[in-house]
Amino acid sequence: MSDSSDLLVFFLHFLMLSFLAVGGFSAVLPEMHRFMVENHHWISSQDFAAAYAIAQLAPGPNAMYVTLLGWKAGGWAGAIAATVAMLAPVATITIWAARMHTRNPDAPFAQALRRGLAPVALGLFLAGAWILVNSINTGWHGYILTLVAIVVVLRTKLNPLWFLATGALAGMAGFV
Amino acid sequence: MQQLPAQNEKVSALTFFISSSRIALTSFGSPPFWARRELVERKRWLDDREFLEYMALGQLLPGPNVLNLLVMVGHRLAGWAGAVAAIAGFMGWPFLIVISLGMLHQRYGAIPMVHDAIVGMSAVAAGLLVATGVKMAMTLPRHWHPWLCGVLAFIGVGILRLPLVAVLGVLAPYSVYAAWKGKW
Incomplete structure (x- = not known):
């Protein structure tokens, strides 16, 4: 991005996208790629992919790739613009929902809403996990590692950071 | 205070900021796993069913799902200050870390060994995510x-x-x- 009008265009577009990001920011990833790489040539497709991979490494929400895209395209100003755009729905819609919920958690409709949405959200959650498992693992070694992690997590109370470290070692040893 | 005592316990915004920070800083790959561990298992602020219901709402509201969950739980436990504490704790640290990683990546590029470690870690992280879903499914x-x-x-x-x-x-x-x- 070369000037502040670019930054404004970038901010407004990301602001719109973040209100559409129902179910997480992976849903709007293709649209962000089209906007930043194909339409505006702010970053290369390789840089876009790298930003996504690096953000998965950082702790915190998966959506942090949005911050990194902003940083790659426009430095600190870009990073802040992207993050503020990402937080806008949370600061408005979620806080409003939280207020309604705290005031009247036992209203019959609120209860039906939560009970009804819970299984659908769980299905979507597992669908996301499934897509992630398939996008990471290219060979059967990776699937085995994933499967072992699932079983061990369900059977033990160990701190999972140990499992992640083990996974990193297995990767370095050339297992995956 | 018009705040209803949805929960008997009152939690300070600082306590919730620390919990949100802990969730953010341990969340490699699967924030819901770590959020459940902190809120349900360690602090017992929610039970499993409430956690799933908040997850469902968080999933359906726009924005990062665990951030939505933490904002709602923070608001319930500590009011407006709790909601702000959730955003600061859960987004502040990752913001700084992700940019630091971007800088490191720009300088050192992709070293094969680092790349392989990342692939192995990602495979395990995906397993954590599946296991969290299975645990939540048990409460349906x-x-x-x-x-x-x-x-x-x-x-x-x-x-x-x-x-x-x-x-x-x-x-x-x-x-x-x-x-x-x-x-x-």
Whole structure:
């Protein structure tokens, strides 16, 4: 991005996208790629992919790739613009929902809403996990590692950071 | 204070900021796993069913799902200050870390050994995510209705890769209607 009008265009577009990001920011990833790489040539497709991979490494929400895209395209100003755009729905819609919920958690409709949405959200959650498992693992070694992690997590109370470290070692040893 | 005591316990915003920070800083790959561990297992602010219900709301509101969850739980436990503490704790640290990683990556590029370690870690992180989903599924009512809705949502988005909006548009109203009518 070369000037502040670019930054404004970038901010407004990301602001719109973040209100559409129902179910997480992976849903709007293709649209962000089209906007930043194909339409505006702010970053290369390789840089876009790298930003996504690096953000998965950082702790915190998966959506942090949005911050990194902003940083790659426009430095600190870009990073802040992207993050503020990402937080806008949370600061408005979620806080409003939280207020309604705290005031009247036992209203019959609120209860039906939560009970009804819970299984659908769980299905979507597992669908996301499934897509992630398939996008990471290219060979059967990776699937085995994933499967072992699932079983061990369900059977033990160990701190999972140990499992992640083990996974990193297995990767370095050339297992995956 | 017009705040209803939805929970007997009162939690300070600082306590919630620390918990949110802990969740953010341990969340490699699967924030819901770490959020459940902190809120349900360690602090016992929520039980498993409440956690799933907040996850469901967090998933359906726009924005990062665990951030939505933490903002709602923070608001319930500590009011407005709790909601702000959730945003600061859960987004502040990752913001700084992700940019630091971007700088490191720009300078050192992709070293093969680092790349391999990342792939191994990602495979395990995906397993954590699946295990969290399985744990939450255990708390669903033993009734075919919710299970059918969950399975259809999984197949629609995960296997058939239908657009999210279409799947939600059909399943969410139906499922809420069935719950409203007391089908389960």
